[in-house]
Amino acid sequence: NAGVTQTPKFRILKIGQSMTLQCTQDMNHNYMYWYRQDPGMGLKLIYYSVGAGITDKGEVPNGYNVSRSTTEDFPLRLELAAPSQTSVYFCASSYTRNRGENEKLFFGSGTQLSVL
Amino acid sequence: ILNVEQSPQSLHVQEGDSTNFTCSFPSSNFYALHWYRWETAKSPEALFVMTLNGDEKKKGRISATLNTKEGYSYLYIKGSQPEDSATYLCAFRSGGSQGNLIFGKGTKLSVKP
Numbered sequence: 001n002a003g004v005t006q007t008p009k010f011r012i013l014k015i016g017q018s019m020t021l022q023c024t025q026d027m028n029h030n031y032m033y034w035y036r037q038d039p040g041m042g043l044k045l046i047y048y049s050v051g052a053g054i055t056d057k058g059e060v061p062n063g064y065n066v067s068r069s070t071t072e073d074f075p076l077r078l079e080l081a082a083p084s085q086t087s088v089y090f091c092a093s094s095y096t097r098n099r100g101e102n103e104k105l106f107f108g109s110g111t112q113l114s115v116l
Numbered sequence: 117i118l119n120v121e122q123s124p125q126s127l128h129v130q131e132g133d134s135t136n137f138t139c140s141f142p143s144s145n146f147y148a149l150h151w152y153r154w155e156t157a158k159s160p161e162a163l164f165v166m167t168l169n170g171d172e173k174k175k176g177r178i179s180a181t182l183n184t185k186e187g188y189s190y191l192y193i194k195g196s197q198p199e200d201s202a203t204y205l206c207a208f209r210s211g212g213s214q215g216n217l218i219f220g221k222g223t224k225l226s227v228k229p
Contacts, residue, residue: 104162
């Protein structure tokens with residue numbers, strides 16, 4: 001089982017460049033999430049989606065955009081990269097948000113992004 | 117602003133020691149508490165999802181308890197092994213099924229052989 005597949009694993013961007021982080025899941029999960037992990041901090045939610053065609057902002061959405069055209073895919077777009085976006089990014093998915101084991105998150109392998 | 121605190125930040129134990137760490141969260145409007153295990157160079161993996169006050173969950177040598185009235189959860193590891201070395205994350209949800217998970221900073225456990 002592939003689970004949550006996230007690409008690329010590493011990327012270096014110059015200030016002002018754009019890129020898209022890809023995320024796909026094969027578990028037919030309705031809920032998908034993008035988090036960032038900064039040193040010494042907890043995972044922070046950037047954007048999330050409760051189903052195809054529906055997205056919403058998380059705690060730290062500025063500088064990012066998302067789309068959810070299919071159940072499987074949830075790409076994260078950085079339009080004008082800034083040094084503050086240097087971080088490790090994780091995509092995750094869950095089957096439900098209605099209490100119990102099925103609301104646990106499945107994470108992708110992460111993308112280490114540096115903006116110089 | 118909802119805050120989730122984990123203590124200690126890091127812990128070094130010898131193989132065979134039993135250990136425990138704490139996750140503190142707001143006691144009002146509780147919905148769910150998650151524990152994840154995050155090994156270096158890998159992605160976080162779910163250990164437990166806890167929803168009821170007094171919940172106790174167990175997976176092998178790892179167990180967790182939940183007190184929603186006072187706002188804390190304990191994670192216990194019995195007879196630590198080097199392969200238990202990882203960062204253990206807790207995450208709290210409030211506000212019903214629409215609330216998002218708030219993650220703590222984690223407790224980094226190192227088990228020496």
